[in-house]
Amino acid sequence: MKANSATNSAIWSSVGIGLFFGIWAIWPGSVAIPSLGAVLAEFPDLISSGQLGQDTLASLLRVLAGVSIAFIAALVLATGAAAAPRFRYALLAVTELLRPIPPIAWVPIVIVLFGIGDRPAIAIVTLGAFFPIWLSCLQGIDAIRQEHVRAARSLGASKLQEITMVMLPTMRPYALHGLRLGGGLGWFCVVAAEMMGASSGLGHRVQLLSLNIQMDAVFAYLIVIGAIGAALNFCLRSLAVSIDTSGRAYG
């Protein structure tokens, strides 16, 4: 039954993708939305010139940097919040205030702060990735059971061991779930940030190409952005599942 549904989902995923590109293939092409053939024809040049590879690498490195900073920051704050509930409430109030601001809205500020280049884009990715990771970690804090903490104390755990041996393992699956959400949002943000204040990267290139109305190439880049985002999500999900099942699924 399980294998069956996995096969089913694989088949129907392929059907969906096939239909999407099939319909696009029939499309004769216009200035705004070029035909599939014209878009695919862009790839050999983009790849052989190395331009696509460089842009992709620049964006990926920014996402990696930004999401890593966000993950570490969220984990440090969450550890503090788990150990001291007061700290948690104080942070939660600030979170609710800052979270509704779209990460892109910070672009003017980070450009003034950091200028043009890697750092503003990394800062935007960090902002975008931080909130989903942090909110997941907060859920992880809620999952910490007082009974487990008591059991640990009665087994000789120090305050530090309570945190590292009870609180963090409880929060781990939630933090990984947050990492997956944050990774997706980080990718989302890097492209947007690069369109506004970077001199390299996929977003920057899309911006340049669209100013020259090279829509065939713009669409080729959009396909790459979508594909990498999907691949990133798949990798992070696999990572979360494999780490999680090292303690086997519980709940």
Place this chain on the structure above:
Amino acid sequence: MANQASQILEISNLCYTQPNGTVVFENFSVTIPTGRFVTLRGRSGVGKSTLLGLLAGHFLPDRGQLRVAGQPVRNASADRSMVFQQHNLFPWLNTLNNVEFGLKCLGLPKTERRERALKLLADMGVSDAAELFPNELSGGMQQRVGIARALAVQPSCLLMDEPLSALDADTRGRTLDTLSAVIRDMQVLVIMATHHQEALKNLADADLLILGPSQNECTMLHPSANPVREFTGTTHAAHSNSTKGL
């Protein structure tokens, strides 16, 4: 007060009010001079779990003092480990790592930890479960692992809060047999809250401390089954949050 060290359990002028305002103990005192097993009985809500939590150091009394095996209770400690009503194993650790948890806290080297944990799992009859996770174990096995985990740290006192109540009668009997066999050879004082009659048969030389019928009252029975002493503290009649009989 004389010869304190030899008294296994000494509670003096204990006052404890729950965070929700329920007064559980008010100037409650009792002393059990000798013995190795104490079973706590009494109707639900009379304060058995609270008393165990106080003895464990999970809660602090408002006033008064508790001494276990001569040592005053100031905070939670591996010297007074606990077996919970619901197994309360750590779900992210397998059986072996659960049992090793306390030994890791105490800083034992890995080989020694493993050796001691495996020995206890064998004693409790759950060697086969070493690599399994808590949610893969039956209720009886979970409780056996919980007991192994609490004994691993070699406490001078083992506190057990209704460890058998979640088990069916058959499993309960077998778990109890194993438990009595394992602790027979250990230098450990066992304080167990239970409402199961058979617990007393297995632990034939157990002291019996019955809390109630009212708040702050208790009766102590020695193995001879004659009431040796009856103690009544300040009765706090205003409180009755349970109507369930014994």
